[in-house]
Every structure is written in C-alpha cells, then in structure tokens.
Amino acid sequence: MSQVAWLIPALPAASALAIIFFGKRMPKGGAEVGILSLAIAFVLAVVVAIEVFSANVAAVADGGEAFLTTVGVELFPISAEAGINAGIRIDGLSAMMFLLVTFVSLMVHIYSLGYMAGEERFTWYFGLLSLFTMSMLILVVADNLMLLLVGWELVGVCSFLLIGFWWEQKSNSNAAIKAFLTTKSGDVGLVVGVITLWSVFGTFDISQIIAGVEAGAYNEGLLTFGLVALVLGVVGKSAQFPLHTWLPDAMAGPTPVSALIHAATMVTAGVFLIARLYPVYSAVPAAQATIAVIGAITLLMAGLLALVQDDVKKVLAYSTISQLGYMVAALGFSYTAGIFHLFTHGFFKALLFLGAGSIIHAAHSNNMSDMGGLAKVMPRTFYTFLIGSLALMAVPPLAGFWSKDEILVEAAAAGAYTGNLVLVLGAIGGAITVFYMTRVLYLVFAGEFRGYGHPHESPQTMTAPPVALAVPSLFIGLINLPLPAFQPYAFSAWTMFSTEYWVTHPIEFSPLIAFVAVTLAAAGFVVGRLMYRDAPVGDADPMLRLGLPTRILQEKYYLDRLYTDLITLTLVRDKLGAASVWLNDRVIDRIVYLAGAGTVGFGRGLYDVADQKGIDGLVNGVGQSTRWSGGRLRLAQSGNVQLYAGAMLAGVVVLAVVFAVG
Amino acid sequence: MQAAYPLTFAALLFCVGVYGVLSRRHAVLVLMSVELMLAAVTVNLVTFGAMVGDALYTGQVFALFVMAVGAAEVGIGLAIVLLIYRNRASVNIDDADLMKY
Numbered sequence: 001m002s003q004v005a006w007l008i009p010a011l012p013a014a015s016a017l018a019i020i021f022f023g024k025r026m027p028k029g030g031a032e033v034g035i036l037s038l039a040i041a042f043v044l045a046v047v048v049a050i051e052v053f054s055a056n057v058a059a060v061a062d063g064g065e066a067f068l069t070t071v072g073v074e075l076f077p078i079s080a081e082a083g084i085n086a087g088i089r090i091d092g093l094s095a096m097m098f099l100l101v102t103f104v105s106l107m108v109h110i111y112s113l114g115y116m117a118g119e120e121r122f123t124w125y126f127g128l129l130s131l132f133t134m135s136m137l138i139l140v141v142a143d144n145l146m147l148l149l150v151g152w153e154l155v156g157v158c159s160f161l162l163i164g165f166w167w168e169q170k171s172n173s174n175a176a177i178k179a180f181l182t183t184k185s186g187d188v189g190l191v192v193g194v195i196t197l198w199s200v201f202g203t204f205d206i207s208q209i210i211a212g213v214e215a216g217a218y219n220e221g222l223l224t225f226g227l228v229a230l231v232l233g234v235v236g237k238s239a240q241f242p243l244h245t246w247l248p249d250a251m252a253g254p255t256p257v258s259a260l261i262h263a264a265t266m267v268t269a270g271v272f273l274i275a276r277l278y279p280v281y282s283a284v285p286a287a288q289a290t291i292a293v294i295g296a297i298t299l300l301m302a303g304l305l306a307l308v309q310d311d312v313k314k315v316l317a318y319s320t321i322s323q324l325g326y327m328v329a330a331l332g333f334s335y336t337a338g339i340f341h342l343f344t345h346g347f348f349k350a351l352l353f354l355g356a357g358s359i360i361h362a363a364h365s366n367n368m369s370d371m372g373g374l375a376k377v378m379p380r381t382f383y384t385f386l387i388g389s390l391a392l393m394a395v396p397p398l399a400g401f402w403s404k405d406e407i408l409v410e411a412a413a414a415g416a417y418t419g420n421l422v423l424v425l426g427a428i429g430g431a432i433t434v435f436y437m438t439r440v441l442y443l444v445f446a447g448e449f450r451g452y453g454h455p456h457e458s459p460q461t462m463t464a465p466p467v468a469l470a471v472p473s474l475f476i477g478l479i480n481l482p483l484p485a486f487q488p489y490a491f492s493a494w495t496m497f498s499t500e501y502w503v504t505h506p507i508e509f510s511p512l513i514a515f516v517a518v519t520l521a522a523a524g525f526v527v528g529r530l531m532y533r534d535a536p537v538g539d540a541d542p543m544l545r546l547g548l549p550t551r552i553l554q555e556k557y558y559l560d561r562l563y564t565d566l567i568t569l570t571l572v573r574d575k576l577g578a579a580s581v582w583l584n585d586r587v588i589d590r591i592v593y594l595a596g597a598g599t600v601g602f603g604r605g606l607y608d609v610a611d612q613k614g615i616d617g618l619v620n621g622v623g624q625s626t627r628w629s630g631g632r633l634r635l636a637q638s639g640n641v642q643l644y645a646g647a648m649l650a651g652v653v654v655l656a657v658v659f660a661v662g
Numbered sequence: 663m664q665a666a667y668p669l670t671f672a673a674l675l676f677c678v679g680v681y682g683v684l685s686r687r688h689a690v691l692v693l694m695s696v697e698l699m700l701a702a703v704t705v706n707l708v709t710f711g712a713m714v715g716d717a718l719y720t721g722q723v724f725a726l727f728v729m730a731v732g733a734a735e736v737g738i739g740l741a742i743v744l745l746i747y748r749n750r751a752s753v754n755i756d757d758a759d760l761m762k763y
Binding site: 638639640641642645646649 | 680683684685692755756758759760
C-alpha cells in the first residue's frame with residue numbers, strides 16, 4: 001500500500017480542481033467532493049499507517065530496520081549525480097502526519113458545511129481547503145527538500161488566501177499580508193538552508209542526506225550554518241519567537257481554517273521539518289541547542305501573552321504558539337517527544353478551535369467579554385470544549401498529559417543548560433496553560449450571558465466533528481504509555497526513524513516530574529478559579545489590572561511596534577525608502593539615462609559611418625561600377641556587322657593557333 | 663596528293679569570301695561573298711567525298727544539300743536587302759545600324 005501512498009495527496013488535488021472548476025454546479029457547492037475525497041484519503045492513510053506501524057513494531061521485535069519506502073522519478077537533472085526529483089517517502093513520521101492531516105481536514109470539511117453555510121464564496125472556500133490539504137500532504141510525503149519546499153510554499157499561499165478569505169474588511173487582508181510576509185522572511189532562511197545542505201551533501205534527497213551524516217563525510221561548520229538557517233524557516237512557519245506575531249493576526253480567517261491550518265497542520269510544518277531531518281540535527285549539538293532555546297523562550301512568552309487576550313481565538317492562537325514552542329524545544333533532544341506532542345496537540349487544538357467557532361457562531365462575537373453562561377445553552381459544545389481544554393491543560397490521563405510529560409522527562413534526561421531550561425520553563429508554561437484555559441472556561445461558559453441576542457446550540461454539522469475529535473483528545477495519549485512492556489508496541493516504535501534510535505532512546509516515566517507538573521497545573525487551576533469564578537470582565541479582569549505587566553503583554557512585548565513602526569515604517573519606509581528614491585533618482589536613473597543617451601549616440605554614429613558610408617557606399621559602388629563598366633563595354637556594340645564578323649574571325653584564328661600549338 | 667589542289671583552291675576561295683564579307687559595304691556584295699564561302703565549303707565536301715570514296719557518295723550528296731540551302735539563304739538574304747532598301751533607300755550595310763547602342 002505504501003507504494004501508492006501518492007494517492008493520498010492526489011485525492012485532495014483532484015477534488016480541489018473539481019471544486020474550483022465545477023463546484024458551483026454541484027448540489028452542495030462542491031463540499032461533497034471535498035468531503036468524499038478526504039474520507040477516502042483518510043481510509044488510505046489508515047491503511048498505510050497500519051502497514052507502516054506494524055512493520056515498525058515487527059522491526060523492533062526482530063531488531064530489523066525501520067520501515068521506509070521511497071518511490072521517485074527524476075524531473076530534470078542539475079548535475080551528473082543530483083537532480084530535481086519528485087518522490088514520496090513513507091515512514092513512521094509521514095504515516096503519522098497522514099493520519100493527523102487527513103483526519104483533522106475531514107473534520108474541518110464537515111464542520112465548514114455548517115459554519116460557512118450561506119457564505120457567498122462557499123465553493124471557493126472548499127476549493128481552497130482541498131488545495132491546502134493537498135499542499136500539506138505533499139509537504140509531508142516529499143522525499144527530497146525541493147519537493148518539501150514546494151509543499152511548504154503552497155501551504156503558505158493557501159494560508160494567505162484563507163486568512164484573507166473575507167478580504168472585504170481591510171484588517172483581514174492586512175492580516176493575510178502580514179502572515180505571508182512574516183513567514184516569507186523566515187523562508188529566506190529555509191531556502192538558504194536547503195541550498196547549504198545541497199552544497200554539503202550534493203543532493204536534495206533526504207535519505208541521502210541522512211546517509212551522508214551517518215557516513216560522517218561533511219563539513220561541520222557549513223552543516224551547522226545550514227541547519228540554523230533552516231531553523232529560521234521553522235521560526236517563521238511554526239510561529240516561534242521572534243517571528244510569531246503573524247499567527248494571532250491570522251485568526252482573522254474563518255475559524256475552521258484556524259483549526260486546520262493555524263493549529264493542527266500548517267504551523268506544525270516547521271516542527272515536521274526538524275523531525276524529518278532529526279538524524280541530521282542530532283549530529284550537530286549547536287543546532288539542537290538553538291532549537292531548544294528558541295522553543296523554550298516561545299513556550300513561555302506566548303503562554304504569558306495568552307493571559308491578557310479578550311478574543312477567544314487569540315487565546316487559542318497564543319496557546320498554539322506556546323505548544324509549538326514545546327514541540328520545537330522537545331526536538332532539541334528527543335524525536336519521539338516532539339512529534340508525539342505534535343500528534344496529540346493536532347487533535348485537541350483542532351477540537352478547541354472548532355469549539356471556539358461554535359461559540360463565536362452562537363454569541364456573534366469573538367470577545368469573551370460578550371460571552372458567559374454558554375454551558376447551559378450549548379452543552380455539546382461545552383463538553384467537547386472542556387475535553388479539549390483538559391487535554392491542553394495536561395490533565396492525566398488525557399492526550400496532552402502524556403505528550404507534555406514526555407517532553408519534560410526527556411528534557412530532564414538531556415540535562416545541561418538547554419535541557420534544564422526547557423524543563424523549568426516547560427513546567428512553568430504548563431501552569432500558565434492551565435491558568436489561561438481556566439480563565440477561558442469561566443469567562444465563556446460560567447455565569448450569565450453578557451452579549452446580545454439569544455445564543456443557541458450549533459447545528460449537527462458543527463457539533464459532530466468536535467465529538468469525533470474529542471475521542472482522540474481523550475485517549476490518544478494512551479498510545480505511548482511510558483511502560484517498558486508496552487513500549488515495543490507503542491507510538492515511539494510506530495514512528496521511529498531507525499531501530500537504533502528507538503533502542504538508545506527509551507521512553508521513560510518519572511513520578512517526580514509528573515507529580516510536580518500535576519501540582520503546578522493544579523495550582524494554576526486553583527488560582528484561575530479563585531480569580532475568575534465570578535467571570536469578571538473588562539476593567540474587573542484581574543489580569544488586566546496588573547499595571548505595567550498587563551501593558552507590556554497587551555502591547556505584545558512591543559514586538560509589533562518594533563516590526564511595524566520601527567522596522568517597516570521608520571526604517572524601511574522613511575529611511576530605506578528615501579535612500580532608495582535618492583539612489584534611484586541620482587544614481588540608477590542617471591546610469592540608465594547615460595546608457596540610453598550613449599546608445600542613441602552610438603546608433604547615430606553607426607548610422608552615419610557604417611550605414612551611410614559603408615553599407616550604402618558598397619551598394620551604390622556596386623551599382624555605379626556596373627554602370628561605368630557597362631558604359632565602357634557598350635562602345636563595342638558599334639552596330640557594324642563587319643566589325644563583329646572581323647572580331648569573330650580574329651577569335652577563330654586565335655583559337656586555331658591555340659589548338660594548333662596545344 | 664591530288665586532293666591538295668582542290669583543298670588549296672577551296673581555302674583561297676574561302677579567304678576571298680571572308681575578305682569580301684569583312685570589307686564590302688554593299689549588302690549584295692556581302693551576300694555574294696557569303697556565297698563564295700559556301701562554294702569553298704562545297705568544294706571541300708566534294709574533295710573529301712572523292713577522297714573517302716564511299717559507296718553512297720555522301721560528300722557529293724551533301725554538296726547538293728549545301729547548294730540548296732545556299733540558294734534558300736540567298737533568297738531570304740536578298741529579300742531582307744530589298745526590304746532594307748525600300749525602307750531607307752540604301753543598301754549600305756553601315757547604314758543598317760539600328761541594333762547598336
């Protein structure tokens with residue numbers, strides 16, 4: 001089955017084309033095509049995952065090699081050895097991502113039926129959803145960095161189009177442009193990194209790069225530079241500090257889009273990239289330390305930012321950044337911990353966003369100050385949202401507990417300053433996570449409704465997907481129970497990239513760390529409950545009354561000010577722009593003008609000399625010389641027949657003499 | 663060696679004809695000189711025919727042909743001369759120079 005895994009991205013590709021070209025004529029505006037293709041893709045993903053995972057479990061039992069299938073075709077060659085290829089690489093990691101992407105995408109497709117009902121550009125929306133799913137799957141399945149880059153940029157474009165889906169509002173299209181430009185500035189590093197890896201290993205092929213690292217034949221300095229440059233791309237795409245500022249603004253898009261793109265899949269592309277190249281990263285401690293530090297900073301600072309938000313989607317957005325920070329930090333020392341958190345987080349964060357969409361749909365506002373008391377009117381949304389929140393708060397035994405605990409255990413095991421940094425900040429971040437989710441739960445669901453109108457439960461299409469997502473949010477953590485007897489059959493074995501790594505990096509459980517983490521979480525909950533039991537909003541909100549800290553957080557550490565006012569407006573527009581205008585007017589324009597004038601002068605000279613004198617002279621000379629010689633020759637045509645006859649006789653005599661002599 | 667006499671005679675006759683063609687101005691005289699050249703050729707044909715002595719008398723037969731052709735040629739030539747004379751009241755060939763530049 002893994003041989004035909006390319007069908008998994010091909011299905012949404014086909015449905016994207018079908019929806020965009022024929023969707024408007026279909027009874028449901030093309031949505032049914034998208035849902036059908038995603039359902040088939042999900043089934044295929046399950047089949048592939050079962051094949052890959054069982055092969056990996058068998059490999060662990062027999063001590064064989066980890067499952068890996070690559071199928072590729074060369075598109076065009078660059079040099080004798082390397083070229084641009086299109087190929088698929090199926091291993092535990094891509095099988096896991098298939099499951100996550102197709103499942104969440106399917107849920108979001110179904111949910112969007114209700115959420116986007118009556119939307120003017122309904123068909124276009126579903127076309128984009130399918131297009132995005134295809135792009136993300138290409139990114140996941142790629143067996144070489146060039147194809148991965150193609151998928152990477154395609155998801156960026158789809159993200160841009162979907163954030164700006166309601167472009168009639170200027171702020172939405174501004175958010176789309178901001179997201180696009182911010183991730184693009186990170187992508188510069190990505191491209192530099194890919195090219196650097198090519199110069200180190202002479203190939204884009206991931207298998208060959210990994211083989212090159214294992215062979216040890218590489219320039220360490222250059223490789224470190226390339227990997228750190230790749231991290232810049234990760235920082236942009238996965239919204240890590242300091243390029244995280246686009247993700248909260250990206251909440252301007254439709255909420256299902258936020259669930260799919262800006263929580264479960266696209267923003268994890270950076271994490272996926274590091275996991276994909278994990279054997280390479282693990283050979284370069286400096287790059288790993290960079291990842292760990294960036295992730296640790298991100299998880300804490302984004303968690304703090306979530307405390308002061310009033311927009312429920314922005315709380316979830318900062319929470320996503322924070323959780324992405326956990327994943328990135330985890331990949332600084334553990335492959336399994338990083339991707340396990342990616343996997344579990346994809347489910348419960350998508351659930352939370354879909355729940356938030358349902359709430360917003362009911363309350364007609366994004367702001368928590370306009371909500372309250374919704375637990376009574378929308379119970380299904382409340383319970384699913386509660387399950388998602390508990391999973392995110394890392395309450396045992398829900399999904400988030402096991403993955404976050406794994407990260408902390410691995411951080412402690414890694415030790416050194418990066419490990420300890422991640423351990424400490426991660427534990428504090430866990431408490432902060434619990435605190436802001438408690439705040440959200442009380443502000444949204446407790447007390448009395450503060451908004452306008454009468455909220456009501458959302459339609460079936462919008463409550464069924466959260467229920468379906470709640471199941472994995474509850475139980476998915478159990479697939480990687482840290483029990484030695486269970487481990488050969490667990491997630492760590494399913495998704496391993498080599499048997500050796502699985503053997504040398506066992507998944508462990510530390511009662512102490514689990515106890516501390518749960519205690520901190522409980523403390524976070526207690527403080528949150530004390531503060532928000534009565535659902536204080538506006539000026540009464542204790543988080544908004546802290547003075548300077550609140551101000552700093554509300555200003556987002558002044559990073560947006562730095563980027564927008566200082567860098568974009570002052571530096572780029574006022575200084576760099578003016579300098580560019582000066583350079584353009586005074587230097588480039590003059591050079592261009594001089595070049596133009598020089599060309600005209602040269603052309604005129606060429607016309608005067610070469611054309612008029614040379615070519616025309618030649619042509620006229622040919623004519624005149626012919627005329628002159630004709631004038632001379634025509635004198636022979638005297639009309640005197642006897643002269644002609646005499647000349648003929650003379651000729652005959654001459655010829656006779658010649659023949660006689662010869 | 664008897665052939666030497668008629669061949670010499672024919673050569674002399676041809677030379678006289680050539681001289682006449684090149685030097686006369688009167689068109690009729692030029693035509694007559696041309697006839698002299700033809701006559702020289704006829705003598706040659708008869709001489710060589712006799713020398714070869716083939717059963718078909720090819721040389722003599724061709725001499726008859728040449729006479730016939732010469733008669734026809736003179737007929738046309740005189741007709742042209744008559745037309746020129748009618749048109750411009752002169753038979754001096756130097757006057758018939760329309761073909762020159």
